[in-house]
Amino acid sequence: xxxxxxxLIYMLLAVVAIVMGVILGDYGSWYFAWFVGTxxxxxxxxxxxxxxxxxxxxxxxxxxxxx
Amino acid sequence: xxxxxxxxxxxxxxxxxxxxxxxxxxxxxxxSFFIAAxxxxxxxxxxxxxxxxxxxxxxxFVVNMALGIATGLTMEFEFGTNWSFYSGFVGDxxxxxxxxxxxxxxxxxxxxxxxxxxxxxxxxKVQHLLVTYLVAFGTNLSALWILIANSFMQDPAGAxxxxxxxxxELDSFSSLIFSHDAQAKFVHTSIAGYVxxxxxxxxxxxxxxxxxxxxxMARRSFRMAALFGVLATAGVITLGDALGFVGGQAQPSKLxxxxxxxxxxxxxxxxxxxxxxxxxxxxxxxxxxxxxVLTPLLTHxxxxxxxxxxxxxxxxxxxxxxxxPAVAALKVLSKDPTNADALAQFNSHQQDLGYxxxxxxxxxxxxxxxxxxxxxxxxxxxxVPNVFxxxxxxxxxxxxxxxxxxxxxxxxxxxxxxxVENRKWxxxxxxxxxxxxxxxxxFGWLTAEIGRQPWxxxxxxxxxxxxxxxxxxxxxxxxxxxxxxxxxxxxxxMTLMVKFIRKGPSSHGHGDHAPPRPALGGRAxxxxxxxxxx
Numbered sequence: 001x002x003x004x005x006x007x008l009i010y011m012l013l014a015v016v017a018i019v020m021g022v023i024l025g026d027y028g029s030w031y032f033a034w035f036v037g038t039x040x041x042x043x044x045x046x047x048x049x050x051x052x053x054x055x056x057x058x059x060x061x062x063x064x065x066x067x
Numbered sequence: 068x069x070x071x072x073x074x075x076x077x078x079x080x081x082x083x084x085x086x087x088x089x090x091x092x093x094x095x096x097x098x099s100f101f102i103a104a105x106x107x108x109x110x111x112x113x114x115x116x117x118x119x120x121x122x123x124x125x126x127x128f129v130v131n132m133a134l135g136i137a138t139g140l141t142m143e144f145e146f147g148t149n150w151s152f153y154s155g156f157v158g159d160x161x162x163x164x165x166x167x168x169x170x171x172x173x174x175x176x177x178x179x180x181x182x183x184x185x186x187x188x189x190x191x192k193v194q195h196l197l198v199t200y201l202v203a204f205g206t207n208l209s210a211l212w213i214l215i216a217n218s219f220m221q222d223p224a225g226a227x228x229x230x231x232x233x234x235x236e237l238d239s240f241s242s243l244i245f246s247h248d249a250q251a252k253f254v255h256t257s258i259a260g261y262v263x264x265x266x267x268x269x270x271x272x273x274x275x276x277x278x279x280x281x282x283x284m285a286r287r288s289f290r291m292a293a294l295f296g297v298l299a300t301a302g303v304i305t306l307g308d309a310l311g312f313v314g315g316q317a318q319p320s321k322l323x324x325x326x327x328x329x330x331x332x333x334x335x336x337x338x339x340x341x342x343x344x345x346x347x348x349x350x351x352x353x354x355x356x357x358x359x360v361l362t363p364l365l366t367h368x369x370x371x372x373x374x375x376x377x378x379x380x381x382x383x384x385x386x387x388x389x390x391x392p393a394v395a396a397l398k399v400l401s402k403d404p405t406n407a408d409a410l411a412q413f414n415s416h417q418q419d420l421g422y423x424x425x426x427x428x429x430x431x432x433x434x435x436x437x438x439x440x441x442x443x444x445x446x447x448x449x450x451v452p453n454v455f456x457x458x459x460x461x462x463x464x465x466x467x468x469x470x471x472x473x474x475x476x477x478x479x480x481x482x483x484x485x486x487v488e489n490r491k492w493x494x495x496x497x498x499x500x501x502x503x504x505x506x507x508x509x510f511g512w513l514t515a516e517i518g519r520q521p522w523x524x525x526x527x528x529x530x531x532x533x534x535x536x537x538x539x540x541x542x543x544x545x546x547x548x549x550x551x552x553x554x555x556x557x558x559x560x561m562t563l564m565v566k567f568i569r570k571g572p573s574s575h576g577h578g579d580h581a582p583p584r585p586a587l588g589g590r591a592x593x594x595x596x597x598x599x600x601x
Contacts, residue, residue, distance in 0.1 A: 027241070027245040028245055028250065029250075030247075030250035030251060030253075030254050030306075030309070031245075031250055031253070031254070033254060034253065034254040034257065034258070037254075037258070037298075037302055038100060038207075038257075038258075038261075040298065041100070041104075041261060041295055041298045041299055041302070042100055042103055042104045042107065042295075043104075043107075044294050044295070044298055045101065045104040045291040045292070045294045045295035045298075046104045046105075046107040046108045046111070046291070047294075048290045048291045048293070048294040048295075048482075049104075049105065049108040049117065049287050049290060049291045050108050050111065050112055051290075052286070052287055052290050053112060053114065053287075055485075
């Protein structure tokens, strides 16, 4: 159920993004590109960090939830 | 007429303060999103090292941001003090984005940056992450509104001259914020900031790795910044091309100067890789060309003609002649706004009003109606910016951009192979790369702003008309004052940065003073070390 809800949320986000892209169309297409591009750059960089930890199999220093 | 020395000193003052200010801005734009990326990993993995990283880079971010704000505030006052005619003429349009920047973006970033720094113990992880993203969006929104205002000066969209109030008035807010120049400039500039931050982070991380200090943080920061940087550099180059395309259509004189193209050539024109332009002789004393490349590069076609300096001057002369009746009509309307004949004359020539103003300084008694063909020709010559400065500032920016792309490609390869620490030459090179994006950013700014000359508002308001009528002494005194003050700011910034970098993360001791490197090579050594330290 949780996975399904996550899927729905991501689908909704994708639909919103596509609709925004269509509506902005000729007017704000580069602003939209900035938004998408920035998100991608941030996420790829974040994935790089997570990837390093996953590959190294480092000692877990995970904090308890909340702090 | 305002003393030409005062106008020059006003230009110098703005250029100097803007160049100082612009040393701080790009790092703020990029580092904010880099910190957000680091904190995203912290929230998703829960590993303490990422919080330590986020806190460390945030410390450097705040130092930089504070000095960026301090140097930026004075610039806004300069519009009123040194460019009062300009402010009166276009204040209706120029003021709107600046006001929104102050009220929305600046307040947003300033408010949330406090929470970002001091809120670690008071907010949950997700709340803090949200705050960090809001800081990043706030800083970039600041840049957005400033660049919308600047873009109006480059490509005045969404405004109309009102002959009754004798000033430009906002006609369409959406045209102003969605102008192609505003959009292209914002995406190019903000992503250049990301590149700056990525080089800054990789440089400092490489310094730590070279010194074998704070290894856990340095390796992760390096990997993340290398990926952040390689994508951002590819983006900034692509978007730079887009900006050149848009700018070329809106400002053909800037494009002709940037490419040192003195004569309009049939398409496809040759590209000057290197040249030594001479403004006096209106030709390149020396040039190395690649045939057929310029036209597809600038127009994305093989057939579209690119106007050269000869075309720019001929067009300016025509437009000056057409603009003179508009200026003359304006003189009548200033005394009698209801004069229908003058209004009709103004309306039929208003598209060249700015060009009419351009000849005023050469016309006898500043009466444009007395301007001779020689005066018009002289004013038309002014329509071309400084070709040498444009040509070389553009090439320095582009050359450094390509060098940074090569650097990031190597950084990613070495980091992904986990053998960056074995590349001592690369670790030594990385800190020396830190000034490169700052230099590229400064030259980018020079390209944009020198290329706009002789206009403060392209095609509408000549620079020589825009300044305030101060004394030369006042301008010299204030210029020296600004240079002194801003130099002190830079010294403070550098001192604080070096102090924090030397100290490193206020750590839980992660990887600090790591044990001697194992006698293994390449990836195996790196993995072994990481396991040991982490």
